[in-house]
Amino acid sequence: MKLLRKSSKNNTDTAGYIYTNTRVKALKAKLLKKDEFQKFLKMSAAEIARYLQETEYKKEINELSVRFGGTNLIEYALNKNMENVLSRILGFALRGAKSQIRLYLKRYDAANVKTILRGKFSKASDSRVKNELIAAGEFSQQFLENVIKKSNTTADVIEYFRHTNYYPVLKKYITDLTKLEDELDKFYYEDVLINAEKELEDYIRTEIFVKNTLNRLRAKKSNIKVEIIPGERKMKVPYSEDSVETRVYMKKLLIEKAIRMVHEVKRNIRPVLGYIITKENEVSNIRILTRGRHSGLKEDTIQKQLVI
Numbered sequence: 001m002k003l004l005r006k007s008s009k010n011n012t013d014t015a016g017y018i019y020t021n022t023r024v025k026a027l028k029a030k031l032l033k034k035d036e037f038q039k040f041l042k043m044s045a046a047e048i049a050r051y052l053q054e055t056e057y058k059k060e061i062n063e064l065s066v067r068f069g070g071t072n073l074i075e076y077a078l079n080k081n082m083e084n085v086l087s088r089i090l091g092f093a094l095r096g097a098k099s100q101i102r103l104y105l106k107r108y109d110a111a112n113v114k115t116i117l118r119g120k121f122s123k124a125s126d127s128r129v130k131n132e133l134i135a136a137g138e139f140s141q142q143f144l145e146n147v148i149k150k151s152n153t154t155a156d157v158i159e160y161f162r163h164t165n166y167y168p169v170l171k172k173y174i175t176d177l178t179k180l181e182d183e184l185d186k187f188y189y190e191d192v193l194i195n196a197e198k199e200l201e202d203y204i205r206t207e208i209f210v211k212n213t214l215n216r217l218r219a220k221k222s223n224i225k226v227e228i229i230p231g232e233r234k235m236k237v238p239y240s241e242d243s244v245e246t247r248v249y250m251k252k253l254l255i256e257k258a259i260r261m262v263h264e265v266k267r268n269i270r271p272v273l274g275y276i277i278t279k280e281n282e283v284s285n286i287r288i289l290t291r292g293r294h295s296g297l298k299e300d301t302i303q304k305q306l307v308i
Contacts, residue, residue, distance in 0.1 A: 014267045016095030021271040023092045027085065028262055028275050030056045032282055034308050040289045041299045045071050048290055057081050068131075071294045076131040078283045085279060086136040089272065100200050100269045102138070103192055104276065109137035110184045112144055113157075113166060120154050121177060165191075182227035185211075193231050199268045203277075205233035206257060210250045217242040244304055251307045255281050281307055 032055065040048050052074065053061045060077040068076055086105060093101050112133050119129035126148050135141040147160045154177070158170040169187050173180035192204050209232035219226040221242040235253070239246040254277065261274025285306050292302035 016093070016097040017267045017269070017272075020089075020093045020097035020101075021266070024089070024262075024272045024275045027089070027279075031278060032286075037285055037289065037306060037308055040286070040293075041302060043293065045074060045290050045294045048286070048293070049074050049077075052077070052286075060084070064131075071290050072131075074290045075287065078286060079132065079134050082279070082283050083134045083136050083141075086134075086276070089276070093272070096197075097269065097272060100197055101272060101276070103195055104200060104273065105136050106138065106191065107188055108134050109139050109166070110188045112137070112139060113161065113170070113184060114181050116144065116148055116151070116157050117154050117177060117180070119148070120151060120157055179227075186227070186229055189229050189231060197269060199266075199270050200273060202233075203254075203257065203261075203273060205231055206235070207254060208232040209235055210254055213237055214242070214247060214250055217246060248305065248307055251281075255307050 036051075039051070043051065046069075049061060049065075049070075052058070057077055060080040061073065064073055064077050064080065086108075090098060090101060090105075112135065115132050116129060118124075119126075119132070129148050130145055133141070133144055135144055147157055151157045151160065155174060158167070158174055161167050161170055166184065166187065169183045170180065173183055189204065189208055193201060196204060208229045212228050212232050215226040215228065217239070218224075237246075237250070239249060258274040258277035258281070261270040262278055264271050264274070285308060288305050289302060292305070
């Protein structure tokens, strides 16, 4: 399988990182605080939306509130805000910093391909699929929307990616959507490990370990076969069963690593990578809270799923 370009893992552009990480400090200060998530536990979905309207999510909430309400409004606003923040970072990132950020963000390309394929398979509306995208990778919003609009089947979708590096994977596993999604993940991680500088590589190997561990435990619980992604960093885990506690613990390994990185003063990818991961976790926590409140879950049940 042909991957994208190879680059030197030691080709760190110091000046680019100094400028990029300085700009990220301002974004870091705008992340939601722990006590705000505790407030959300007491709110309805509508109240959470109103609260977010007074935060950094204001622009997206206001724009989408004309067409959506409740949990859909929050879900779609989170997607659009994440997309806008990542676009802003890429806009001011320089040189080596920009190339490593782009490499990390290719995960959104793989995720968007999956979203479109699932949408066509389940016959979801074009509007719904479009609003579930986060166009933060190499595929533009316009290109992705065009794929959604002009495709009727999963086979149609795949043909739109004929001239991309994803096409061999998509074509080979077209008849098995689950296997296809697993192979897209493998392709992404292999590409990153080939091209990442050592700081990004270190995080990615830990992330692969977390994914593989959760998959192994899920396989053990359900007696099914799962795909294992190559390249993991082996670590000890105090859990041997799949549970909410296990999933939260494993996610905390990544988030605590990200929080340490975001507070560092380094001339490499770590501070900006730490911010991006922490921001992604903020969005994930808001989703958990919104969905939990909408479903009528008890506060302690929702609380156990949060990684703060």
